[in-house]
Amino acid sequence: MTKIITFVTGNKNKLREVQNILGASPSASWGLESKSLDVPEVQGSTQEVALAKCRAAAQQLQGPCLTEDTALSFHALQGLPGPYIKDFLQKLGLDGLNRLLAGYDDKSATAICTFAYCEGPGSEPVLFEGKTLGRIVPPRGPTHFGWDPVFEVEGQGKTFAEMDGNEKNSVRLTCSY
Structure with missing residues (x-):
């Protein structure tokens, strides 16, 4: 029996990226579906925000879920806007x-x-966090995916928006679990 994990997002671009990264293996014992939920937005660190969102989603879904939160931290601003980048961008x-x-x-x-x-x-979420260094530049590339046009990846000379999906997904991250 295949276990269904709900990826909590209403963003079709995020869904497509996650599906491409995770890949669909015919031998996988799980499947991924997506659902948009209204979960509380808490203030705090990237980890605190992610934990609260995932706990709330699991409660609403009454089952397993995967959530994703993106932050953009400006070094000159001591990490702001951080997890509030969506509001700053809007x-x-x-x-x-x-x-x-x-x-x-x-x-x-x-x-x-x-x-x-x-x-x-009732289960405690597990966190996976990846970080990519770069710099803020005037917008370059398509503007259909958040702040990607202003974030130039260190050593690449391109913004995320200027990269195709495979190139963007292959950028090396510093990860922690």
Whole structure:
């Protein structure tokens, strides 16, 4: 019997990326489906935000789930906007993210992707976090996927938006579990 894990997202681009990264093995004992849920947005570190979201999703689903949270931390701003990047982007736009750093020489940033997996209600989620170093640049490339056009990956000379899916998914991350 195949175990179904629900990936909690309403973002079709995120779903496609996760499906490509995880791959569909015919011998896998699990399957991935997606569902958009309204889960509380808490304030805190990337880990605290991810844990709260995954616990709430597992409770609502009454089963196993996978959540993903993305953060973008500007070094000159001591890590802001961090896990609040979605709100900053909605309010300021891509050009506004650049303007936040206008008075600083340091344009370096870290992209952080935090996945949380939970077996179900009452189980403690497991975290997987990956980090990519880069810098904030004026927008380059397609603008259909969040802040990708302003994040140039260190050593690549390209923003995430300028990379095709395979290239973006092959970027080396510093990971912790």
